[in-house]
Amino acid sequence: MIEVTRDPIDPFALQQSLANPAAGGYCAFEGWVRNENEGNEVERLEYEAYDPLVIEEGEKVLVEARERFPYLSARCVHRVGLLEIGECAVWVGVASKHRDEAFKACRYIIDEIKQRLPIWKKEHYANGDSGWVNCERCASHGSAAAIAD
């Protein structure tokens, strides 16, 4: 299951939702808001997502992960909106019979999510500027171009 939420992520509640008596291993990844990127002091992040395709493409990722690394259950939640330093932006959890599948499926899911899902991240800097991550070369307007320097 993959979800997009505007509310704070509760990792413990999510972990509990994967509880399964057949599971001997559980692995989770949490992506946190960091206070620096490429030398710029970051004050907060703003995430935007196109929910219908996050869900459609995200479910494909979960299926692919299960085919490669058979797990019992997996779940992913991505936060959108304005996030402060230290907040959890994305959570991935996998429960499996043995640890190997949990580790590998978790890694596969977060890596594919970062590359494929229509989610964008805007950094707000301490100096008042802002910029869309990975878009520094793709748009010619001032704020995005600023972080290419």
Added chain:
Amino acid sequence: MTSGMKTITVRYFAVFREHAGVAEEVRRTTATTAHDVFEETRDRHGSREPNGHCKVAINDHMAHWETPVNDGDTVLLFPPVAGG
């Protein structure tokens, strides 16, 4: 209707939306593929990036740049993603 002319909706996201100044617009076009739409709207989304770094969807399904565009379609132009 002029031969090949169609009406489509183009939606812009994130930096593309900020650059275009609108989230979506209806366009009359002779574009035959998603790539044509990307090129036709270059002045709107402002992308200098090769479009391989961007993604496109048509009618809420991920598409390829060679995917044909038909009358009535909604084309979603996604700048490079950065989830996580």
